[in-house]
Amino acid sequence: MENLSSEAAPLLVFLLPGFLSAWIFYGLTSHPKPGQFERTVEALVFTFVVHAATEFVELILQLIGEGWAIGSWTSTSQIVCSVVLAILLGAAVAAAVNKDTFHSWLRKRGFTSRTSHPSEWFCVLDKNPAYVVLQLTDGRRLTGWPKEWPVNPSTGQFYIQMPAWITEGGDPVDLVALDGILIHATDVRWVEVFPEELP
Template sequence: MEGLSAEVIPVLQQLMPGFLAMIVFYWFAEIPKPAYFEKILQALITTAVIQVFVAGTERLCYLIGDFYSFGQWDEASTSWTSIVFAIVTGLVLAYLCNNDIAFSLARKLSLTTRASQGDAIHIYKQMAAHAVIIHFNDGRRMMGYIDAFPNDRQTGAYLISSPHWIEDEVAIPSTQTHSYMILGTDVQRVEFLN
């Protein structure tokens, strides 16, 4: 058992930056989580990219070291640089995903028609400035602005601010209410207004 751990621990330490980057990414990204195998593949690829960045940083530090020395580059320097690059990589990937930057560019180049998030989330983000009418399953309607929308309609909720109930085509303000939280399962459809 000791022999096995002596072989496995160095491999895990080498792969840890990619796994850390993917943990940070999935904490902050508003996307469905893939299967475990896909996560492992993403972590392995990310580890390889981070190792390239770390090697480049080490080389750059040696070049700078010819003029000014910050100290000796050692295994601890490599580990800390890997951790920093892993966290930054995860945050950058989450930012790109949440703001639809990479897929937006790919759509402009006609490489895809997809968005980085699910269809509903992408549409809500594009239409966030518009007032909406929420049509409930029981026939009631509410007008307002979507402040938050569910990632999953089955388990999530809408947060509607400036709520007005619509009765007989008349908008009646909920003057004492700032917002309503509405379960996604209670909503039949969402109508975006001009």
């Protein structure tokens, strides 16, 4: 048993940066977590990138150290460097995904028509901040400003601020006493999005 734990500890230290990057990525984006196998593969890819970057940092510091020595590169320095790089990598990839950086660059060059957002639903509401009308499954209509919205149409809730019910005649009935209303995504049949500038 002691032999197993002594072999597992270095493996966990080796894999930690990749799992840390993946954890930060999913914590900072709206992407739903995939299955265990996909998450493990992503963590291994992150691990490879972090360890390659750590080796590069070590090489650069050794070259600098030939002229101006600060200290020696130890296993502790390597662990600290890999953890810092893992945090930076996870945050950078999350920021790029949230801003649609990779996919927008690929769309401009004709490689894809997709976005980096988890669904078309989320993409439209994220890229076009505007008032919406929620057509509910029971026939009622609610308008307002979507402060929060679900990642996909089958789960989660809308949080609509400045809500107003729309009567059958098309007149809004403002709910001025409320800060907002939570509406479950499954209760919404479709979403109408107004232009950014209301007439």
